[in-house]
Each structure stands twice: as structure tokens, then as C-alpha cells.
Amino acid sequence: MPKQKSSLRKRVTRYAKVSTSMAGLGARAAGQKLLGLNPDRQKQAERLRAALGGLKGPLMKVAQILATIPDAVPKEYAAELAQLQSDAPPMGWPFVRRRMAAELGPDWEKKFRVFEHEAVAAASLGQVHRATAHDGRALACKLQYPDMESTVEADLKQLKLVMAVFERYDRAVSTQKVQQEIADRLREELDYTREAKHMRLYGLMHQNSAAVHVPEPVAELSTERLLTMTWLDGERLAKLADGASLKTRNAIAVNMFHAWYTPFYAYGVIHGDPHLGNYSVRRDHSINLLDYGCVRVFRPELVQGVITLYQALRDGREDEAVEAYRAWGFTNPSKKLVETLNIWAKFIYAPLLEDKTRPIDETNTGLYGRETANKVHAELRKIGGVTVPREFVFMDRAAIGLGSVFLRLNAEINWYRMFHDLIDGFDVKKLEQRQSKALKSCGL
DSSP states (O other), X not given: OOOOOOOHHHHHHHHHHHHHHHHHHHHHHHHHHHTTOOOOHHHHHHHHXXXXXXXXXXXXXXXXXXXXXXXXXXXXXHHHHTTOOOOOOOOOHHXXXXXXXXXXXXXXXXXXSXXXXXXXXXXXXXXXXXXXXXXXXXXXEEEEOTTHHHHHHHHHHHHHHHHHHHTTSOOOEEOHHHHHHHHHHHHHHTOHHHHHHHHHHHHHHTTTOSSEEOOOBOGGGOOSSEEEEEOOOOBOHHHHHTTSOXXXXXXXXXXXXXXXXXXXXXXXXXXXXOOGGGEEEOTTSOEXXXXXXXXXXXXXXXXXXXXXXXXXXXXXXHHHHHHHHHHHTOSSOOHHHHHHHHHHHHHHHGGGSSSSOEESOTTOOSOXXXXXXXXXXXXXXXXXXXXOOTTHHHHHHHHHHHHHHHHHHTOEEOHHHHHHHHHTTOOHHHHHHHHHHHHHHTTO
8 A cells, every 4th residue: 555645734733733732831931931930840740741631642652751761851740741641532433444445445344254343452643453364363453543644743843842841941961862762763653564573573582482472463464554463362460460469470570571671682672662551461471562663673782781881880890881871872971970870870770780589669669760860860960961862762761661560560579680691691793693683584
């Protein structure tokens, strides 16, 4: 099918919606600054959440990402943005029927034995319908909402306006590269052909694992805007976390850890969206990983840098920490910047530095990383700020997102030993070879 075009009319309409939602916030912030007033950031944050929540779509997804990046937004904003949900009202059957005909042709219903009219899930970019193939296989059909390319392009342009509201206040972090990274990944999420390749890549990386299950894409029933895959049965984590035993919660946490980090340390690949709706749990506590729109491939040198930084923090070797941050993309980090970055790094690596069974966060404050981020913010302001490398964005999102999941599970694990099982014997050259072979075999 021909590629969906970004419609000028749709973009203009979206600009109007976003601009109207944001204009009042921006004007209010500007007026407070002009008059020398101390702004009530909590009220501003609540207004921003209300504006973005009403818009739905990709801009809301951007807001969720920003909420997980330390100091990308003030703490009041992060708390409000974290409450945004990615659920959107599903398209009704008339819309679905037209969209499916646009993707698979007017006789599309004949290509399925059964296609359920009601969506089983709906999010910011599309919705999922259950179906049955003629050979009896249970299928999941992920159908993109109409005109999403126009919506995404409009929202990405308006992202600068959103950030301008934040930057009316003290800023210690430049988010220019953060915005670039989010834009690239969000555009990729629109291409379901690419997502199918990511799905095949994860199938390859987890092919010998009983802990993680990956659906199989069905090429003959898929397009750039429709992704059909095999259906995987499982329970949502929220249904299991509260009433399950510690043994069960720990088993789920271990499998979640491997679902995300085995690909990173073995292939330099990470799933950038550990959202609760992106996986389910089987009866044996293994994980179904369901969504592959946001996948990030990293340079092997960066993976080495992640391990080097861990070793530097563990052994107190500052010179190695400097080299690690350079590998991460921080340009010529000063001694003071390294000391400041280490505050955050020690928080992220803390569970991996102790050879003992422990929760992911021993403070039990319920504000995972927020106190540490506030301290980092204060120190960055003193030294004039920092530009966050692009590759930091989704690595950090995965770390904080998974940390929140482990908190939700209240898991108690020896994270140190589990981590060392992955990194002991690490060879960056072998990773480079595995990565190149895997990407090539999946057409990436």
C-alpha cells in the first residue's frame, strides 16, 4: 500500500489544538516572569497535565517520556506528567473497517476467519483487535489511527513550545538533544514494517530463553500502518503484583530483568518503553513482550561505557568514570561535572553494587529517584548546566521505568549477581559481531 502522507490540513488543525492548550500556560508564565512574581509551579504543572491529557496522541507520549528523565522538567511537572495515561478512546467499527480496507484492500475481512469488532487495547498511536487466521492461529492486529503522521509532525514542532514553558523557570539541563532523540524514535514508531523487524530481532535474541516470549509477525497481513502478529496469552502485572507471594513476584522480576537487559549486554539493543501495557505474565511467570515500536540500538562502545562506569563506581576509580562518560556522549566532562553525574549514576547502579538480596530501592519513599534528581539539579545549576546526550534518553527511561516495575512488584533479589551473570566475560568485539549479524539477518 502507498505510504500515508502527512496532511497539511491535519497538521494545521493539530497546531491549533496544541497551541490553544499551551498558549495560556505560556502567557501566564511570561507574565509572572515580567512582573517578577514567584510562579506557583504546582498549579502550572496541574494545568499542563490537564491540557496534554485532553489532547491524547503522541504529544502525551512525549510528556510521559520527559517525566522519566531526571531534571528534564521541574519536579512538580514530572509528578503531574507521570499521571498521564496512554489510553485513548478506540476507533469505532466504521472507522476500523475503512482503515482495514485502506491497508489490506476491500476484501480484507475474507483474509481472516474471525476479526473482532471491539478493540482489546487502545493507546496513543493505535489500537489492537483480536482475530483468528484461517489456519486457526490466534492473532493480534495493531491498527494505526488515521492521519497519525500529520499528528506526530505537528506535535513534534509544538514540543519546542512545551519545552519553552518549562524553560521559563530555572534550567540546569539543555534538552535540545533530548528533543531530537524523542523525535526520531517517535517517527520510527509510525513505521510498522520497522516494528515487525524489531519483533523478529527480539525473537532472535530471546530464541533460547524460556523466560521471555516474543510474538511472530504475519507478513501477508501487515503493512506500514497495520501490524498483525501471533496472539500471546497472559495476565497484566497489576493483577498479579498485589496478591502474589514474594517468590512469585521475585520470579516475575527476574524474567523482566532478562527481557530488557539480556539484549542490551549481548547485542547492544534495548526496549525503550517499559510501560505496563507492553508486556504480560504467563502462568509460569515468564514474560510476553508485546510492543516493539520503541527499540534503540546502541554503539558497542556505549555498552562498554555502561560497564566501565559501573566498575569505576564500584572501585572508586574516577579516571575510568571520565572515560565512561565520554563513551556515553558527554563532551569533555569536567571534574565537577563527573562528580555531579556520579550522584545520579550511584543511584542507578546502587542495587548492583551490593552482593546481597535487597529491594530495588531501600529508601521506600515512593519517589523513585526524585530526591536524587533534585540534588543533581542543584549541582548542575552551580556549574552552568549540561547537555544530555541523545543516547542517554531511552537508557535512562528503561532504567527508571523498570525500577518502578520492580518497586511495584516489591521484589527482593540479589541484583548484583544477576547483573554479573550478564557482564562477566563481556567482550565488546564479540558484541559488535553479534549485533551486526543480528541486525543484518532482520533487515535492520
